[in-house]
Amino acid sequence: EAQVTQNPRYLITVTGKKLTVTCSQNMNHEYMSWYRQDPGLGLRQIYYSMNVEVTDKGDVPEGYKVSRKEKRNFPLILESPSPNQTSLYFCASSLATGASYNEQFFGPGTRLTVL
Amino acid sequence: SQQGEEDPQALSIQEGENATMNCSYKTSINNLQWYRQNSGRGLVHLILIRSNEREKHSGRLRVTLDTSKKSSSLLITASRAADTASYFCATDFNYGQNFVFGPGTRLSVLP
Numbered sequence: 001e002a003q004v005t006q007n008p009r010y011l012i013t014v015t016g017k018k019l020t021v022t023c024s025q026n027m028n029h030e031y032m033s034w035y036r037q038d039p040g041l042g043l044r045q046i047y048y049s050m051n052v053e054v055t056d057k058g059d060v061p062e063g064y065k066v067s068r069k070e071k072r073n074f075p076l077i078l079e080s081p082s083p084n085q086t087s088l089y090f091c092a093s094s095l096a097t098g099a100s101y102n103e104q105f106f107g108p109g110t111r112l113t114v115l
Numbered sequence: 116s117q118q119g120e121e122d123p124q125a126l127s128i129q130e131g132e133n134a135t136m137n138c139s140y141k142t143s144i145n146n147l148q149w150y151r152q153n154s155g156r157g158l159v160h161l162i163l164i165r166s167n168e169r170e171k172h173s174g175r176l177r178v179t180l181d182t183s184k185k186s187s188s189l190l191i192t193a194s195r196a197a198d199t200a201s202y203f204c205a206t207d208f209n210y211g212q213n214f215v216f217g218p219g220t221r222l223s224v225l226p
Contacts, residue, residue, distance in 0.1 A: 004157075031211060042203060043158075043216040050212060058213065090157060094211065102211035103148065106157035 002027045002109035006091050012113045013081060021076045021110050023091030031094045031102070032074040033058070034066065036087040037109075043090065049074055081114045088112075121204055121217040129225050134191040136220040138204030139184075143171055148205045149189050152219070158203065161189075179222045 004025045013019055025032065033048040035058075045058030049068040051096040063085055074093075078085060088111050092104040122137045138147070146165045146199040164171045164180045164187065171178045177190040191198055201219040208215065 033214070035216075040218055042218040043205075045214060048212060056212070059215075088155070092158075097213070102146075102207065103160045103163060104150075104158075104205075104214070106150075106159070108157045109155065111155075 006107040023074045025093040029093035030096045034091045035090045121220040125221045127223040129217045136189045140186045140206045142169045150203045152168045152201045196226045199224045
């Protein structure tokens with residue numbers, strides 16, 4: 001089944017404790033992206049990657065890191081989480097950028113609480 | 116901010132009625148996409164309309180795009196209780212690299 005998976009789905013942690021949220025897709029998509037969703041604000045893009053070893057900042061990259069060492073994986077790293085990073089996080093992927101059809105496929109979400 | 120805005124924020128209708136949601140944006144776009152989100156779950160792509168298209172249909176969905184007004188509308192005809200969800204427009208202004216999502220319209224379809 002074609003899908004985007006995220007782990008963990010739920011996480012409660014404390015300020016300053018490094019964490020990683022994994023994202024994996026099995027559709028051989030070139031493009032992957034991370035979003036956070038907060039009430040009343042819709043989804044805001046954190047980082048995106050157009051292909052392996054190519055990443056770039058979205059609208060709200062502060063406090064986050066990403067890497068794209070393999071095409072299928074795009075982990076989101078919070079080196080020192082803070083309470084304002086409490087949010088619902090989504091990973092998404094699409095076939096390609098450019099003029100191609102670029103429907104995004106979303107993972108199920110990771111609900112993160114930072115105390 | 117290049118954020119899109121959906122209107123209304125919330126909409127409540129009876130089953131069988133039509134639901135119309137609007138989206139406005141601020142910059143030139145390559146395409147505009149509509150997504151649905153059931154409570155707390157991942158978004159599901161509904162329909163994409165390119166900047167050179169004016170109208171598109173998919174089943175009970177009809178999307179229009181007016182680039183001169185920088186606005187789009189999503190019409191769901193003959194709504195069903197299962198259509199209850201939040202609906203988001205997403206504008207692609209950088210050839211599939213960057214997407215801006217609006218805050219969404221929360222649709223409730225009452226049986």
